[in-house]
Amino acid sequence: xxxxxxxxxxxxxxxxxxxxxxxxxxxxxxxxxxxxxxxxxxxxxxxxxxxxxxxxxxxxxxxxxxxxxxxxxxxxxxxxxxxxxxxxxxxxxxxxxxxxxxxxxxxxxxxxxxxxxxxxxxxxxxxxxxxxxxxxxxxxxxxxxxxxxxxxxxxxxxxxxxxxxxxxxxxxxxxxxxxxxxxxxxxxxxxxxxxxxxxxxxxxxxxxxxxxxxxxxxxxxxxxxxxxxxxxxxxxxxxxxxxxxxxxxxxx
Amino acid sequence: xxxxxxxxxxxxxxxxxxxxxxxxxxxxxxxxxxxxxxxxxxxxxxxxxxxxxxxxxxxxxxxxxxxxxxxxxxxxxxxxxxxxxxxxxxxxxxxxxxxxxxxxxxxxxxxxxxxxxxxxxxxxxxxxxxxxxxxxxxxxxxxxxxxxxxxxxxxxxxxxxxxxxxxxxxxxxxxxxxxxxxxxxxxxxxxxxxxxxxxxxxxxxxxxxxxxxxxxxxxxxxxxxxxxxxxxxxxxxxxxxxxxxxxxxxxxxxxxxxxxxxxxxxxxxxxxxxxxxxxxxxxxxxxxxxxxxxxxxxxxxxxxxxxxxxxxxxxxxxx
Ligand SMILES: Nc1ncnc2c1ncn2[C@@H]1O[C@H](COP(=O)(O)OP(=O)(O)OP(=O)(O)O)[C@@H](O)[C@H]1O
Ligand SMILES: [Mg+2]
Numbered sequence: 242x243x244x245x246x247x248x249x250x251x252x253x254x255x256x257x258x259x260x261x262x263x264x265x266x267x268x269x270x271x272x273x274x275x276x277x278x279x280x281x282x283x284x285x286x287x288x289x290x291x292x293x294x295x296x297x298x299x300x301x302x303x304x305x306x307x308x309x310x311x312x313x314x315x316x317x318x319x320x321x322x323x324x325x326x327x328x329x330x331x332x333x334x335x336x337x338x339x340x341x342x343x344x345x346x347x348x349x350x351x352x353x354x355x356x357x358x359x360x361x362x363x364x365x366x367x368x369x370x371x372x373x374x375x376x377x378x379x380x381x382x383x384x385x386x387x388x389x390x391x392x393x394x395x396x397x398x399x400x401x402x403x404x405x406x407x408x409x410x411x412x413x414x415x416x417x418x419x420x421x422x423x424x425x426x427x428x429x430x431x432x433x434x435x436x437x438x439x440x441x442x443x444x445x446x447x448x449x450x451x452x453x454x455x456x457x458x459x460x461x462x463x464x465x466x467x468x469x470x471x472x473x474x475x476x477x478x479x480x481x482x483x484x485x486x487x488x489x490x491x492x493x
Numbered sequence: 494x495x496x497x498x499x500x501x502x503x504x505x506x507x508x509x510x511x512x513x514x515x516x517x518x519x520x521x522x523x524x525x526x527x528x529x530x531x532x533x534x535x536x537x538x539x540x541x542x543x544x545x546x547x548x549x550x551x552x553x554x555x556x557x558x559x560x561x562x563x564x565x566x567x568x569x570x571x572x573x574x575x576x577x578x579x580x581x582x583x584x585x586x587x588x589x590x591x592x593x594x595x596x597x598x599x600x601x602x603x604x605x606x607x608x609x610x611x612x613x614x615x616x617x618x619x620x621x622x623x624x625x626x627x628x629x630x631x632x633x634x635x636x637x638x639x640x641x642x643x644x645x646x647x648x649x650x651x652x653x654x655x656x657x658x659x660x661x662x663x664x665x666x667x668x669x670x671x672x673x674x675x676x677x678x679x680x681x682x683x684x685x686x687x688x689x690x691x692x693x694x695x696x697x698x699x700x701x702x703x704x705x706x707x708x709x710x711x712x713x714x715x716x717x718x719x720x721x722x723x724x725x726x727x728x729x730x731x732x733x734x735x736x737x738x739x740x741x742x743x744x745x746x747x748x749x750x751x752x753x754x755x756x757x758x759x760x761x762x763x764x765x766x767x768x769x770x771x772x773x774x775x776x777x778x779x780x781x782x783x784x785x786x787x788x789x790x791x792x793x794x795x796x797x798x799x800x801x802x803x804x805x806x807x808x809x810x811x812x
Contacts, residue, residue, distance in 0.1 A: 296790055316793040326794050332787040335723075335751075336809030345805070346795045394795065 242307060242431055243270040243398055248292055249301030250454075262288050263454045266302070270398065275424050276433045277445035277462070279469065284452040286435045287329055290400045294326040295319045306398070323397035327404060329435070331387040334374040339386060342374055346394040358389045361419055363412050380407040388416070392423055400433040405441060417441055442466060512607055513576060519669070520603030520635045521574040531572040532558055534586065536579050547571055547598070557587035557619075560600070564593030564625070571600045575618070580610020580644045585617045592660075595627040603635035606646040606672070615647040624687075626658040634664070638671030645673040652679045656687035658713065667811075668695045668703065676704045683744075685713035693722040694811045697730035697758070708737045711744035711773065718746040725807050726758035737765040740773025748777040753784055753810060 248266035251259040263285050270276060278286050291297040293304060295316040303312045311319055334342075343355045356366035362385040372378065374386065384407050391399050401420065405413050421444055424432040434441055442448060448465040450458040458465055513535065530547035533540050539558065541549045546566040550559045560571060577584060592598060608614040624630050638646035648668075656662050668675060681689050689709060697703050709718035720736045738746035750762040764777035784806050792802035 294794055296794070315798075316790060317796060317798045320794050320796040328791065328794075332785060332791050334788055334806065334809060336812045337805070341809075342795070345792065345797060348796075390795065 242272040243293065244268070244305040245289070245293070245302065246305065247302040248289075248299045248304070250288055250292055250297055251300045252288075252297065261454060263292065263299075266292075266456060268449065268456065268459070270431055270433065272431055273429045274431055274446045275421065275444070276431075276447050276449060277442045278433060278435045278449045278451055279437060279442055280451040280457070285454040286451050287402055288454075289451065290326055290402055290433070290435060293398075293400065294324055296326075320394075320396075325391040325394045325396035325399040327387045327391040327399070327401045329402035329406070331383050333376050333378070333383070337374050338370070339372050339374060340370045342386075342390060343393050346390045350393060355393070358393045359386075361392065362386070362389045363415060364389070381409060381412075384408055385412075388419075392419075396430070398431045398433070400435070402435045403437065404434065405436060405438045413438065413440060417444055439470070442469070512578060516576045516578075516605035516607060516637070516639075517574055519637050520576075520605040521572050521601050529569055529571065530560075532560075533572070534575040534584075536577060536582055537584050544569065552587060552589075555587050556585060557589070559589045559591070562590075562592045562596045562598050562628075564595055566593065566596040566598055569598050571598065573600065573602045575602075575604040575616055577604070577606045577608070577614050577616055580608050580614055580640075580642055581612030583613070583615045583617075585619075587619045588621070590620065590622045590624075590630075592622070592624045592628045592630050594625045596625075597629040599631045599633070601633045603633075603637070604648055604650075605636075606638045606640070606648070608638070608640040608644045608646050609642040610640075610644045611642055612644045613647055614644055615649070617649040617651070619651045620653070622652070622654040622662070624654070624656050624660040624662050626660055628657075629661045630663070632662070632664045634666045636666075636668040636672050636675070638673065640671075646671060647674045648672050649674075649676045650678075652677070654679070654681040654689065656681065656683040656689050656716075658685040658687060660684075661688045663690045663692070665692045666694070668697075670696060670698070672697075672703075673699075673701050675702070677706070679705070679707040681707075681709045681718065683709065683711050683713060683716040683718055686715045687713060688717045690719045691721070693720070693724075695722075695724040695732065696727070696807075696811060697725070697732055698727040699730060700728070701730040703731070704733045706735045708739065709746060711738065711740045711746055712742060713744070714742050716742060716744040718744075720748045720750075722748075722750045722752075722762075723811055724750075724752045724760065725755070725811060726752065726760050727755045728758060729756065730758045732758075732760045733763075734761065735763045735765065736777070737767065738775045738777075739767045739769065740775050741769045743770060743772035745774045746776070748779075750777075750779040750781075751810075752781045753807065754781055755783070 245266050245268040250263035251261050254260045292299050359366045359369055388404050443466055445462050448462050530544040532549050543549050546563045548561045604616050606614050636648050683689050707720050711718055726732050734750055736748040748764045752760045754760050760781050762779045764779055766775040789802045
């Protein structure tokens with residue numbers, strides 16, 4: 242359904258010189274499956290999502306969606322073809338209200354359905370429908386609203402970038418259930434969850450481990466998850482920029 | 494007395510063209526004859542109706558009207574739109590508003606210019622408000638220009654507001670589109686426990702120029718004043734915004750100017766704070782910037798194209 246072929250990405254850093262962010266990314270997502278992407282901070286997970294969505298244009302390689310080469314399509318065109326991305330850090334708006342953004346996500350949606358999506362992410366519609374998507378929302382509220390928007394969009398492929406980040410402990414299980422049930426709702430939708438969460442990752446069908454701008458491992462969850470959980474991959478394969486493993490505490 | 498006014502207004506209304514009606518709708522949400530008191534001024538001539546509690550009296554010495562709201566009047570509104578449809582007309586009016594003690598009213602003003610000729614069409618309104626103690630006033634003023642002529646559309650409002658003890662005034666001043674030159678001067682004098690909130694929203698495009706000078710004199714004990722300005726400058730347009738707070742007592746004041754700049758436009762925002770009392774608390778914030786790229790991208794990921802995303806963000810910003 243979606244295929245990344247030999248994707249490379251270079252971006253200009255703050256000093257202006259190009260930095261290689263992604264290298265040799267080959268990934269095939271099949272219809273109806275739930276994928277988890279994990280890996281260390283700065284490894285390139287969000288960058289992969291942005292290349293799929295067209296927010297970053299790949300410096301190399303191709304993006305195929307339902308067999309069509311969409312590498313040169315704009316964000317808007319990809320969104321209209323059935324791709325959706327829930328931002329890791331959703332931007333804030335002045336004056337745009339929750340109800341309005343839900344209507345942008347799904348033109349023609351009725352108010353009942355909007356209320357339903359808000360309830361799905363644990364927000365009381367009475368309190369949030371008319372709220373501004375501005376600076377007054379808390380971090381967790383912003384993330385929940387972001388999830389509500391992409392769910393309302395009902396896209397064929399939806400990427401959730403750390404949907405659980407900043408969301409309280411009591412809600413994480415509900416959020417997992419929501420994404421899993423929506424995804425497995427029979428509509429043959431595909432979802433990608435970028436996550437660091439130990440509850441989220443095991444429910445996925447397949448896992449992809451990204452570090453240092455490359456895919457280090459990918460495969461069925463039952464094969465990959467134990468490696469990640471038991472730190473087997475971390476110790477021997479992932480190196481951070483300083484050359485070491487992460488969080489190595491020196492004995493005092 | 495009232496009946497006679499209604500009849501004369503009815504006759505006058507029949508002379509209104511679809512263009513007039515459209516202008517009235519844009520600036521004052523008017524669909525037909527308004528309820529209650531009103532004064533409609535078209536090309537320098539006014540037609541009016543008073544109500545039991547709100548009297549509209551034409552001035553004898555100069556063009557304009559006195560609007561006198563009886564003390565204690567509640568939940569009434571007054572419409573006072575002005576429309577200019579003749580190219581080359583220069584219209585000057587002096588309006589005085591007296592809002593009686595403990596009244597609570599809304600005044601909807603506004604000026605629409607349709608200029609399809611080559612000459613300048615100009616409306617200069619000098620509005621003076623006396624809001625008596627304990628009264629509440631909401632004043633809404635919308636400015637709008639249209640017409641495909643080369644003649645400039647000019648609007649220069651001067652507003653002088655006296656907020657007496659314990660009165661509350663909210664003024665929303667909006668310049669929607671199509672006004673080529675505007676210089677707006679606003680001076681306010683706020684007494685004990687009086688409060689004034691000015692919300693200014695302005696969009697300039699093409700070669701338009703807009704200047705706004707606002708001065709809030711916080712005279713009384715616990716007086717408070719707020720100026721919130723949201724503006725968008727597109728193309729080659731030019732905006733100058735000066736907001737001054739003068740605190741002469743234990744008082745509080747806040748100025749916020751927030752602007753989106755596009756194309757080759759220029760914006761200058763100059764907030765000024767003067768404290769003449771150690772107990773005055775005065776603050777300001779000013780920000781000018783492009784539309785944030787991440788906001789555009791976010792809306793595009795929901796399926797809007799770039800222009801739709803820009804329009805959505807600007808409309809929301811100016812709302
Ligand atoms: N717009 C950008 N310009 C330049 N460099 C960028 C940009 N965005 C990200 N990077 C860099 O690309 C690398 C990968 O970032 P990315 O956001 O994809 O990581 P991530 O795996 O999502 O990390 P995290 O777990 O912290 O969210 C990082 O080194 C980051 O600094
Ligand atoms: Mg990330």
